[in-house]
Amino acid sequence: MDMNRLTQKSQEALQEAQTAAGRMGHTEVDGEHLLLALLDQEDGLIPRLLQQAGTEPKELRAAVREELSHRPKATGPGAAPGQVFVTQRLARLLDAAEREAKRLKDEYVSVEHLLLALAEESSSTAAGLLLKQAGITRDSFLSALTQVRGNQRVTSANPEVAYEALEKYGRDLVLEARSGRLDPVIGRDAEIRRVTQILSRKTKNNPVLIGDPGVGKTAIVEGLAQRIVRGDVPRACATRRCSPSTWAPWSPAPSTAGSSRNASRPCSARSRPPRGGSCSSSTNSTPS
Structure with a gap:
């Protein structure tokens, strides 16, 4: 996808996902790291949308951290601290988020599109399963999104200002x-x-x-x-x-x-x- 189409918050989430993966000793940054980064934006749009959909973000964040804690860590003399690689799955998630943006007639890929792509995975991945167990489906999240942003479209790199006014x-x-x-x-x-x-x-x-x-x-x-x-x-x-x-x-x-x-x-x-x-x-x- 065109990385220039990412909103500021989406770029921050991807950067934080990479940082979190390196901090945990993981060699790859995946969808679960991205979900954790979205949840860690405490003043951001995703925690508010999850609450609107009836889910407690802190509980979901704890479940994601628990899932990531069981993943193998890079250790030993050959390990390069902080060096992580993007998985093919994460690349597909970004493409799916871009399709969500086009479906909603948005000009930029915002954090809600990233979450929609994760929710679309459903039980096929850990992130999708955790979202499903928390009661978040694509339809329920879209309903919460409609209540928060109304008929507005993402036409700038910082759309959250308008949503939260x-x-x-x-x-x-x-x-x-x-x-x-x-x-x-x-x-x-x-x-x-x-x-x-x-x-x-x-x-x-x-x-x-x-x-x-x-x-x-x-x-x-x-x-x-x-x-x-x-x-x-x-x-x-x-x-x-x-x-x-x-x-x-x-x-x-x-x-x-x-x-x-x-x-x-x-x-x-x-x-x-x-x-x-x-x-x-x-x-x-x-x-x-």
Whole structure:
């Protein structure tokens, strides 16, 4: 495959896989080393996607380390410390990841494509078997990927910035409702039903809640999140996420203007679900 098509995180994962193989005394870097490297990116996309799919990354990481610990190590006077070779299987995995990227109409091979290629191996390899035992299949991982990245495509070498914008600058109200952290919403049934109706449209499906601070705009969205958890919404809204963010109109200082614009672009892009509309709330307040 063309290595220039790898995203920054994919390149880092391959480099870390090679480093890990050398550190363990292995002469070859294989798919299990790559899986371990992906799991070791604790602030990266893969651990978050695995959690979204219902798998605990730390437990899977421990299982991969256990598997690698049983592999033979290069010892003796002829062993070259740190010298490792890429297996044919790993080369095939990279080709498979490139095909996954093309299938998803992505311009770069990102970490999710690498994980999809590993999951596609299923029980035929140790990495595929460990993923399967952890409940990760190609379909379940694709479902989690759709929830996180929506309808976005990988068009840059650093796509994770866009994926994680709402997680960084907003809150997942559906997750909070599921864990019981939201208070009950009283007296807003009509507004919540209206928002649900608009979101269920095929066109013109972007409700906007406008009002002064404190009038209860966020409460309406919280009520919607609670209904999603209860299953009390139309099918079109059943898989949506509610992530309010506080991007009120303001003029940042010159020193922070660039970073603010970079943050707001992916945040606004991600707020639209894969199919259908988004629900936004805004205030008239101005941050200090």
